[in-house]
Amino acid sequence: AQTVTQSQPEMSVQEAETVTLSCTYDTSESDYYLFWYKQPPSRQMILVIRQEAYKQQNATENRFSVNFQKAAKSFSLKISDSQLGDAAMYFCAYKSGGAQKLVFGQGTRLTINP
Amino acid sequence: NAGVMQNPRHLVRRRGQEARLRCSPMKGHSHVYWYRQLPEEGLKFMVYLQKENIIDESGMPKERFSAEFPKEGPSILRIQQVVRGDSAAYFCASCGGGQGHQETQYFGPGTRLLVL
Numbered sequence: 001a002q003t004v005t006q007s008q009p010e011m012s013v014q015e016a017e018t019v020t021l022s023c024t025y026d027t028s029e030s031d032y033y034l035f036w037y038k039q040p041p042s043r044q045m046i047l048v049i050r051q052e053a054y055k056q057q058n059a060t061e062n063r064f065s066v067n068f069q070k071a072a073k074s075f076s077l078k079i080s081d082s083q084l085g086d087a088a089m090y091f092c093a094y095k096s097g098g099a100q101k102l103v104f105g106q107g108t109r110l111t112i113n114p
Numbered sequence: 115n116a117g118v119m120q121n122p123r124h125l126v127r128r129r130g131q132e133a134r135l136r137c138s139p140m141k142g143h144s145h146v147y148w149y150r151q152l153p154e155e156g157l158k159f160m161v162y163l164q165k166e167n168i169i170d171e172s173g174m175p176k177e178r179f180s181a182e183f184p185k186e187g188p189s190i191l192r193i194q195q196v197v198r199g200d201s202a203a204y205f206c207a208s209c210g211g212g213q214g215h216q217e218t219q220y221f222g223p224g225t226r227l228l229v230l
Contacts, residue, residue: 033217033218035218037221042223043203043223043224043226044221044223044224045157045205045207045221045224046221047218047220047221050218091156091157095217095219097217100162100170101147101159101162101170101173102147102149102157102159102207102219103159104149104156104157104158105156106155106156107155107156
């Protein structure tokens with residue numbers, strides 16, 4: 001079974017600085033997708049970024065980018081120019097190819113210091 | 115284009131009562147997933163449904179829990195004879211079921227169930 005591990009329960013960063021959240025996963029499959037979701041205090045799950053395993057290029061969405069290391073099974077999220085609104089729980093998730101379930105990590109609570 | 119809708123947003127039940135949680139997927143989406151989030155934990159998969167079919171219920175407790183996605187109307191997650199341990203946030207997600215961006219699951223706002 002696939003597993004997703006987020007080894008940082010909590011992280012903090014100064015406003016306007018850069019922070020990286022770690023995620024590793026375990027799978028024997030070659031066709032899969034990886035996601036980062038954000039859960040602010042409202043508890044809504046918001047998609048931040050997605051990565052297809054077959055793509056070598058790292059995904060980028062404005063201030064959010066990933067470092068996808070397929071051989072190492074690592075999928076870290078970099079947030080540049082951190083803003084107060086970025087404060088939230090961040091969950092890394094894995095999904096097999098096809099309409100399959102998401103497997104989530106334990107989450108990392110990100111605090112932004114003004 | 116409305117997102118995934120869930121109701122109620124908050125639900126309070128006494129032990130032994132039934133809880134019914136509803137989910138309407140995004141327009142054009144035919145795949146629905148239910149996840150449960152216990153306090154201070156990540157989301158755990160419960161069940162995956164398509165219209166009139168349960169595809170994967172490997173995460174659903176064998177007793178008291180059931181789910182359906184009828185031909186017409188929302189998907190329903192039903193919890194019978196609730197216990198305090200059922201208190202959690204229940205999230206519904208939907209996707210188009212195709213390739214590429216159709217693979218992405220979009221979440222509703224969740225239903226917070228509190229069992230007294």
